[in-house]
Amino acid sequence: MSGTARDQILARIRAANRAVGLTDGGPDGAASGPRAEGYADADADADAAYAALARRYLRAHHDAAAHDIAALFAERAADYRAVVERVPESGLAPAAARVLATRVAAAPGPVLAPAGLPAGWLAELAAEITLARDEPPLSAAELDRAAGVVTGCAVAVAETGTIILDHGPGASGQGRRALTLVPDFHLVIVREDQVAADLAEAFARLDPARPHTLISGPSATSDIELIRVEGVHGPRTLHILLAGRDRGYARTR
Amino acid sequence: MTAPGGSMPTYLGMPSFPAAARTAVADSQLRANLTHATRTIRAKRAGAVAELSDWEELRQAAKAIKDHTLAHLDTYLLRLEANVTRAGGHVHWAVGADEANAIVAGLVRAAGANGIVKVKSMATQETGLNEALAADGIGALETDLAELIVQLGHDRPSHILVPAIHRNRAEIREIFRRRMPGAPAGLTDEPAALAAAARAHLRQAFLSAQVGVSGANFAIAETGSLVVVESEGNGRMCVTLPRTLISVVGIEKILPSWRDLEVFLALLPRSSTAERMNPYTSTWTGVTPGDGPEDFHLVLLDNGRTSALADRTGRQALRCIRCSACLNVCPVYERVGGHAYGSPYPGPIGAIISPQLRGVTSPADASLPYASTLCGACYEVCPVAINIPEALVHLRAKVVDAKREKNFSPERAVFSLSGRVLRSPRLLAAAQRAAAASGRLVFRSGRIRRLPPPLAGWTETRDAPVPPPESFRAWWSRTRGGSGPPERAGPRS
Numbered sequence: 001m002s003g004t005a006r007d008q009i010l011a012r013i014r015a016a017n018r019a020v021g022l023t024d025g026g027p028d029g030a031a032s033g034p035r036a037e038g039y040a041d042a043d044a045d046a047d048a049a050y051a052a053l054a055r056r057y058l059r060a061h062h063d064a065a066a067h068d069i070a071a072l073f074a075e076r077a078a079d080y081r082a083v084v085e086r087v088p089e090s091g092l093a094p095a096a097a098r099v100l101a102t103r104v105a106a107a108p109g110p111v112l113a114p115a116g117l118p119a120g121w122l123a124e125l126a127a128e129i130t131l132a133r134d135e136p137p138l139s140a141a142e143l144d145r146a147a148g149v150v151t152g153c154a155v156a157v158a159e160t161g162t163i164i165l166d167h168g169p170g171a172s173g174q175g176r177r178a179l180t181l182v183p184d185f186h187l188v189i190v191r192e193d194q195v196a197a198d199l200a201e202a203f204a205r206l207d208p209a210r211p212h213t214l215i216s217g218p219s220a221t222s223d224i225e226l227i228r229v230e231g232v233h234g235p236r237t238l239h240i241l242l243a244g245r246d247r248g249y250a251r252t253r
Numbered sequence: 254m255t256a257p258g259g260s261m262p263t264y265l266g267m268p269s270f271p272a273a274a275r276t277a278v279a280d281s282q283l284r285a286n287l288t289h290a291t292r293t294i295r296a297k298r299a300g301a302v303a304e305l306s307d308w309e310e311l312r313q314a315a316k317a318i319k320d321h322t323l324a325h326l327d328t329y330l331l332r333l334e335a336n337v338t339r340a341g342g343h344v345h346w347a348v349g350a351d352e353a354n355a356i357v358a359g360l361v362r363a364a365g366a367n368g369i370v371k372v373k374s375m376a377t378q379e380t381g382l383n384e385a386l387a388a389d390g391i392g393a394l395e396t397d398l399a400e401l402i403v404q405l406g407h408d409r410p411s412h413i414l415v416p417a418i419h420r421n422r423a424e425i426r427e428i429f430r431r432r433m434p435g436a437p438a439g440l441t442d443e444p445a446a447l448a449a450a451a452r453a454h455l456r457q458a459f460l461s462a463q464v465g466v467s468g469a470n471f472a473i474a475e476t477g478s479l480v481v482v483e484s485e486g487n488g489r490m491c492v493t494l495p496r497t498l499i500s501v502v503g504i505e506k507i508l509p510s511w512r513d514l515e516v517f518l519a520l521l522p523r524s525s526t527a528e529r530m531n532p533y534t535s536t537w538t539g540v541t542p543g544d545g546p547e548d549f550h551l552v553l554l555d556n557g558r559t560s561a562l563a564d565r566t567g568r569q570a571l572r573c574i575r576c577s578a579c580l581n582v583c584p585v586y587e588r589v590g591g592h593a594y595g596s597p598y599p600g601p602i603g604a605i606i607s608p609q610l611r612g613v614t615s616p617a618d619a620s621l622p623y624a625s626t627l628c629g630a631c632y633e634v635c636p637v638a639i640n641i642p643e644a645l646v647h648l649r650a651k652v653v654d655a656k657r658e659k660n661f662s663p664e665r666a667v668f669s670l671s672g673r674v675l676r677s678p679r680l681l682a683a684a685q686r687a688a689a690a691s692g693r694l695v696f697r698s699g700r701i702r703r704l705p706p707p708l709a710g711w712t713e714t715r716d717a718p719v720p721p722p723e724s725f726r727a728w729w730s731r732t733r734g735g736s737g738p739p740e741r742a743g744p745r746s
Contacts, residue, residue, distance in 0.1 A: 006346040009504065009555045013327045016563035022324040043332070046325040050509050053317050057310040057516065076529065137543070140460040140494055160530035167544055176544035177493045177535075181486065182460070200515040208476035208511040209340070211541050214518075214534035219486040222526050223399035223415050224422055224444040226290040232398060232448045233455065234486025234533060 080217025259557020336477025340539020374468025
């Protein structure tokens with residue numbers, strides 16, 4: 001044994017790839033000796049080969065031009081037992097008020113409202129509902145006592161019925177990761193323009209430097225006889241309000 | 254290459270596959286549980302896959318991305334290390350299992366903790382982390398429902414995705430009633446009630462955990478991001494709530510770039526749980542001030558992977574994304590379950606991973622490449638197109654090579670004799686006449702059911718028809734295939 005574990009592993013990888021004729025030196029590695037760390041062309045070689053990889057799969061399985069992507073999202077999210085309601089934007093505040101009132105009646109406690117949540121969304125809450133802010137940060141035990149949490153999201157994915165939180169500090173009001181994890185009830189508000197047709201578009205819209213949570217339905221397990229059962233450690237109820245300018249909305253306006 | 258650097262827990266008195274399989278096949282409850290579970294998931298997976306018209310293109314893209322990554326693995330690991338470090342994480346490298354376990358133990362102690370919460374991870378199963386930590390006085394709490402069932406039942410995992418697949422709901426209720434502190438008095442065997450019991454049991458542990466340990470499904474070199482794919486939310490708990498997070502990740506789990514997730518997150522959930530998407534996927538990059546752990550450590554694990562990498566045919570096993578689709582379709586796995594494979598990696602993929610990580614020197618590992626009918630169902634469902642039958646045949650050759658210098662083998666003697674006979678038309682004709690005559694005398698039932706030692710091993714699990722009274726060659730030379738002049742009795746010569 002010589003050198004650090006890091007040196008040993010890297011040396012073994014280079015030897016292995018040479019042994020099977022896969023090095024930067026071409027077949028059989030004839031043109032190259034052991035590659036030094038920081039070998040100038042290694043990064044460029046890898047990037048060039050990566051760029052040339054064939055990707056013949058579809059960027060989206062439902063074309064946004066031919067399909068109602070928002071409807072597909074609603075249907076697919078509901079498939080995994082999320083409760084999904086489509087509401088016009090003007091109906092958002094009353095719908096949120098109704099959903100949260102029902103929840104708090106069933107499970108009393110404060111409702112967590114992260115910083116940045118658009119004020120209009122919760123403008124019509126009944127007086128008896130207490131909102132809790134995460135400032136200063138609440139303890140895990142305090143989060144556990146909440147009746148639920150209400151947030152926006154960063155992106156949604158129609159094909160898979162997924163909402164994606166990036167827990168960003170911006171105007172989407174998602175809060176740090178624990179806020180949407182510990183409470184047993186999660187109300188998430190999705191604007192139709194946030195719905196991407198498929199994974200490729202969704203990932204392109206995200207900033208990898210941020211932490212992300214992809215959520216497809218409520219917490220579930222398939223660990224008993226490979227049958228999916230809702231409700232283990234995450235929120236056991238996921239309620240989605242999908243807000244958009246549908247025709248009904250245009251008329252009522 | 255020299256002997257692989259890998260080690261895995263050697264399960265107590267681990268017998269070779271045929272011996273372990275004989276016991277498993279005799280367990281009718283086990284067979285019923287496995288048949289029920291694997292048939293359920295097979296049908297659902299087929300439906301989830303059929304929904305995507307470009308499944309084969311996704312699969313080929315995944316294969317190409319993984320092969321490319323392995324060909325530039327050193328470059329991508331260095332890139333990952335640089336990006337994790339830049340984002341505030343710490344990167345450690347471990348050649349073998351003991352080294353990885355020691356790194357984790359040291360980090361747990363440095364965090365001032367005497368226990369950890371764990372999300373299911375194949376890498377830490379492989380290194381035997383829980384046992385190593387226990388020897389150091391550190392308690393590891395498994396939080397995945399199936400792992401919890403295994404841990405409470407003092408049992409071993411038998412499936413990559415569903416480690417308690419060998420248990421049915423009634424057995425799980427019994428384990429919870431006996432071993433789970435504070436299990437509800439009237440606990441039923443409804444899966445929802447069992448899941449609720451696990452939720453209540455683990456909640457306090459999550460909320461007070463100081464150190465979380467995870468694996469990762471993917472590590473993104475370009476960004477330094479780690480990805481954990483799960484269902485229950487225990488993964489989110491483990492990677493979010495503790496102050497310190499330690500992720501033990503095999504060096505082959507790396508992907509070049511963030512956009513590759515569009516391929517692998519289309520393939521993995523559909524192959525694994527037959528879902529369009531699993532309930533929860535977490536990604537994180539180093540540490541994020543004010544959100545989640547303040548201290549993040551990535552332990553990169555070799556443990557024999559570089560030995561597999563040096564094998565032109567065997568290295569394709571390193572593409573594996575641990576979906577377990579190959580287990581669910583395997584006729585051998587369905588009948589014997591996971592324990593018979595004597596490794597954290599059971600099933601067809603286990604039969605090609607374990608002997609490569611550990612070598613083929615032990616009888617158990619030497620028997621694994623034979624734990625297959627070579628039917629090819631595993632290759633067909635594999636989302637990264639690992640040609641498992643090809644790798645199995647290749648590993649069988651290695652096992653035979655390793656044995657070649659050893660003692661007399663009846664099998665080798667028979668095949669060497671057969672070789673000589675088949676090369677000589679005269680010897681073959683004589684052998685066929687002898688076989689036809691002796692067959693009629695000795696095997697009156699019409700089947701060869703049992704040969705005497707040293708050939709008994711061959712007929713233990715096979716029978717064969719008695720040789721026909723006349724061989725094809727004899728018939729042809731007598732009749733010219735029936736196209737010549739009408740048959741006449743007697744030889745022409």
